[in-house]
Amino acid sequence: MKIDLYNQEGKVTGQAELPEGIFDVKLSKDLLHQVVVSQMANRRQGTAHTKDRGDVSGGGKKPWRQKGTGRARAGSSRSPLWKGGGVTFGPTNEKVYKKIVPKKIKRAALFMVLSQKAKNNLLVLLDDLKIKEPKTKIVFDILKKLPSFEKSALIALPNMDKNFITASRNIDKVETMQVKDLNALDVLNNKYLVMSKESVKVMEEIFKK
Numbered sequence: 001m002k003i004d005l006y007n008q009e010g011k012v013t014g015q016a017e018l019p020e021g022i023f024d025v026k027l028s029k030d031l032l033h034q035v036v037v038s039q040m041a042n043r044r045q046g047t048a049h050t051k052d053r054g055d056v057s058g059g060g061k062k063p064w065r066q067k068g069t070g071r072a073r074a075g076s077s078r079s080p081l082w083k084g085g086g087v088t089f090g091p092t093n094e095k096v097y098k099k100i101v102p103k104k105i106k107r108a109a110l111f112m113v114l115s116q117k118a119k120n121n122l123l124v125l126l127d128d129l130k131i132k133e134p135k136t137k138i139v140f141d142i143l144k145k146l147p148s149f150e151k152s153a154l155i156a157l158p159n160m161d162k163n164f165i166t167a168s169r170n171i172d173k174v175e176t177m178q179v180k181d182l183n184a185l186d187v188l189n190n191k192y193l194v195m196s197k198e199s200v201k202v203m204e205e206i207f208k209k
Helices: 029-042 103-119 137-143 160-169 184-188 197-207
Strands: 003-005 012-017 123-126 155-159 175-177 194-198
Touching: 003 029, 003 184, 029 184, 103 123, 103 194, 123 197, 137 160, 155 160, 155 197, 160 175, 194 197
Parallel strands: 003 123, 123 194, 155 175, 155 194
Antiparallel strands: 003 012
16 A cells, blocks of 8 residues: 655655555454443543442441331431432442453554554655654644644654654644554544654564564
8 A cells, every 4th residue: 555755844755655464454343443442441540439328437326216206217327318428329439440352453453543544644654753852843843744734643653752752742632652552542533643654664563473
């Protein structure tokens, strides 16, 4: 599969061949849905928490005697029926939302998303993507010349580039990530995927394993 190759000036310098095993994979909506839902669940923090009657302080004394008052029986003022009492069946932070998905399935989902980006002209490939100093203006000037400008974009770096990450983190709608950390959810969450030829080579090496 061939796509246009850009330089950092935003000009098309030629075409590049993408590996078919990664960028030309048939889409399976059911498989992709399974993986995306699992990845969203795995990022869920589960911070919502309520106290049941055993967690609420107080209520150690029986409010009134069992018989003879004419009122309903009550054993504790921290009953869920009472104001200030515990919550019945409320959310707790002990719940685990994590879902386990096999590595091969996650990788297949990623290939499907990458293929769709390439087929729909949402993959921007550059001959090189490097800066000498961590200045936001330098990265901004590069991005504004590319088709992905003014749209959300995920920049896939071949390796840890502190200069580029530092320079791009203040740009709106732009995320950076190493190729080895790419996943279906993050790629889908951004309109465009921006990467260099070196990133594609690193990707091939990683996914040969």
